[in-house]
Structure formats: C-alpha cells, structure tokens
Amino acid sequence: MSRALPARVRITEVGPRDGLQNEPQRVPTATKAAFVRALVAAGLTEIEITSFVRPDRVPQLADAEELCAALGPPPAGVRYVALVPNERGLERALATGVIGKVAVFTAASETFAQRNVNASIDESIARFRPVVEGARAAGLALRGYVSAAMGCPYEGHVDAAHVVAVVEALDALGCEDISIGDTIGAGTPGDVARVLDAVLAVVPAERIALHFHDTRGMAVANVLEGLRRGIASYDASAGGLGGCPYAPGAAGNLATEDLVYLLDGLGVAHGVGLDPLRQASASIENAVGHALVGRVYRAPAWPLGE
C-alpha cells in the first residue's frame, strides 16, 4: 500500500449483542456461552456479550445475568463488554462481576435517538453521567456509541457537525472508546472521509472506533478508508450475525471474517484466526435458524490448503 496503515487494529466483536439482538430467533444461553468461548479461542479480546436493558424490550438478550454466570470471568487479556442504558443496567452489570467495560448508546440524529432511547440526544447524554461515574468508580472501561452517524432512516442525511457534537460530549464524559456507527449501512468511503475529517479535528484517532453495517456492501471499503485515516479500532459481528439473507435490505453488521480477511490481505495485524473464527460462527448458525450471510464465512477457504 502506498500509504501507511495502522500496523495493528483492535476488533470489537459485537455478534453476541448487536448480532443476536437483530436475530428473530432466541438463542439458548448455553449456545451463547459456547459461542463467546469460541470467539475467545479465535483470538478476540474485546467481546460485547450482552445488554442490560429491560428484558421485555430486547427479549433476545433477556438472559444477560444467566449468560454472565455461565461464562464466569474472562480469561486474562480478554474483556467482556455490555451495553448499559441507565443506572439500573449498570447495577445489574456490576453485580455479575464479569463485565470489564460498559457501553452507552446515543445517536447523531435526534429522531433516531427519540425512537431508540426515547430521549433527545442531550437527555441521553445527561442520563449517562451517573452510569459513567458508577462505572469509573468500579474501575470499568467506558465505550460510547454514536449511531446513525452516516444516515438516519427517519431524517436522511446527517451532518458531520452533529456527529462531532456527540463525539465531543462522549469524550468529555470520559469514554475512552467512541464507536461511530453507520447503523443503516448507507455510508460510502466518501462519508467516512467526510465524518472523520470533522471528528479527527477534535478527538484523536486513538479514541475512535468505526462500526459499519454491510446493508449496501460498502462496509469493507469503509474500513479501508478508515484505516487510511489512521483509525485502528473496528466493530464486527461473527458470520455477519444479525443480517438475514432472505429479508431484502436486512442490515447486518460487517462480518468479522470479512474484516479479518481484508486485514490479512493488507498485512495489518489483529490477532484473530480465521479458521477458529469460522468455527465460532458455525457454532451459532443452527441456533439462529438460517444461513449466516458473511461472505468470507460462506466462501471456500483461501489461500488453498488453508
């Protein structure tokens, strides 16, 4: 490559949370736990395993406590991440004793925030304050999600200035890891450039993660653009979990295998083994009731003899 890319990137595996949350079928807790263990075996060190939201809101993740109990503490060097919407969620996460990082969730679009967290962007950030303080007091790391950053299903175009405002607020709150999400998979590398030009003027690249959905087949190219701009942290979902091959337009996350294949091809280190990663995806495929959509997951092994 003509331009220096990061030598190494961190992959945050979001399949057990963002992936399964978007699967219609509920997966048994034991299957989830085996899946998380297989992800660890594949080399993933940052795994978002569940969400401590109201069980009736996201029935797929209603077994958050049971999953944590089944897993126990992560092995050395591995961190389990959980989405936490409020103080009650933080209490639940802390009570498990296995969560090393909590993630809060807001959006770059007012309408998206209203419909997803039932608050304005400012209200959602105000609501994070006690969560952040409690998490920090407990020694947990903090991640913030900025969703709908490259397009909103209700508002359409989203100005980079809105993304910057939310990123700054999350930065001020103390989130050391701010994940900018193209939640509806509308963005192209042009949008990645546009948003990062604005964001990197106020927050260093080391604090930024990118979270792409592959709805329009742009996710891998968007990662390439992110790499060129020095971003070294990407979210992905094993097997493309959360996308459905039979539902046109179903918005799956970037598949972890596709991300790994790209990084291998670019010579960028990441620590994940493609073959055991495929096995992890295979371990959950039956439970979700449909073929996983990840391209590399479904393609024949390459190089030959691998």
Added chain:
Amino acid sequence: MSRALPARVRITEVGPRDGLQNEPQRVPTATKAAFVRALVAAGLTEIEITSFVRPDRVPQLADAEELCAALGPPPAGVRYVALVPNERGLERALATGVIGKVAVFTAASETFAQRNVNASIDESIARFRPVVEGARAAGLALRGYVSAAMGCPYEGHVDAAHVVAVVEALDALGCEDISIGDTIGAGTPGDVARVLDAVLAVVPAERIALHFHDTRGMAVANVLEGLRRGIASYDASAGGLGGCPYAPGAAGNLATEDLVYLLDGLGVAHGVGLDPLRQASASIENAVGHALVGRVYRAPAWPLGE
C-alpha cells in the same frame, strides 16, 4: 477524499455475458434483449452482450445470433461487446453487424488457461492473432481479459509477474482495453496494489480495466484501491447476476448497483442512473429463477425520497 480519484469512470456491463453464463437457468432471447435495452436506458454505454463460443460449450449463450438480431444496431454512443474465442467466433460476430468490440480471453495462470481455453497461455495468445487482425480490419475495438490474476482455483497464489507478462502480450497485440480479472474473488486491496504496482510500470492506467468478483465481499474495496491508483474502467454485472444466494461461495461479479453507489458516494461520474439500473436488473430476475444478490439492488433506496 484526500487523494485525487479519477473524475469519471467507464463501466463495462458484463451481466448479459459473464453474469448469464454463470446462471444455471437459460434465459429466453427476448428477455435478454429487453434486459440489454433496459441497461442502455440506464446509461450504460459499453455492454458485453454475449459470447461467440461453441453453443454446446455455453448453452446459456447459444442464442448469440438471435440476440444480436433481436437487438439490432446499438444507439449512438453505445457499444455492444462480444467474447470471441477464435476466427470462427469472429466471423460469427462480424456477420451480426451489431458488435462494436470483441474481447479475447486468457489467464495469468497456466492451469486456469488449460482448463478454460484448453491451451497454454502462449498458445491462447497466438490464437488471438488472426482474431485481432480480422477485428482490426473490420474496424472493431479490442478488449483482452486476463483472468485468475489475483488467485487461481487450481494453483493458488498467482505472481504479479505472470499478470504483467500477459498484459504486455495483449498490449503488443493491440488490445486497447485490458481487463484484469480476480475471477475467483480472492483478492484484497493488498493484491490490487501488488498487481497494479507491477502492471502500471509497463502499461499506462488508461489501458487497464479491473474486473472483480464479490465472492469474499472485497470487490467494492478493491475498486476503491483501483481508483486511488488511477484506474478509471471497471466491469460489473447488473444485480450481481451470476452469483447465487443459496450456493455458498458462488462467485458473482461485482454488482453494477454496488459500483454505482460507491462512485456516487465518492463523487466520481459514470453516467448510469441507479433507479433505471435497478429496473433493468428487476427485468431479468424472474427469468434466472432466484433473487439477485447485489447488495444495493436488494437494499431500500437511499438517500430517502430517491
């Protein structure tokens, strides 16, 4: 974008040939003709419509003469391209009176050439000579395909030096348009960089087209890398024709809609309308008997209100 991309690219639509050739179901000639007309209506100006190979070898394209007769001469500014394996094929193509460009086909891998054109690479190129002379005498433009350029299903890794040797031979023969193909969809932007570094040292970017298959989801990112290196000509297949959602690993071409969506997002001109292009793809979807796999084709329209 931080680096200048080509202001405009040419898209060669290969759905009617490379796409349909890889579809199990035969499509009626009238449906093909309507499809080609719809592609023209969408703004495509370079369309590979068929192949003058032995009808028993590629039954899906056995109606080459009938399709040309049904289409008649292309509108002004549009060129119909046909694949021509030998002098007999050239005679047939010339007899139709509607073909403006002929394409010859070889590979960067000896085993791939043997299995696909039943000749060594050198033999295949020697065989082109009378085709090229006949085509030039008739005033036709010339395209050369170098397949398996980023990986061979039989040999594995393919050295860039092999690609360069074939590109040079096609250049010496007089092909003004040399399409380098990642036939099995194994390449990443790292391979694009590696191959183009070698090729552009001997042939100018203006002569080179890139032809990607999306088997492992890398095609759009590979185009992005090609654009950054000044390549302004890309092959694609409407709707991702030729790929099958139900056959794991089926190697579809890069979908034209995905290419157009990327280029629109980057502000690179191409002359194709996404909405009429989608309609062209829809016109052939029933005839191939399965849902087309193109991501943008299947996704909801974006931006909103489009």
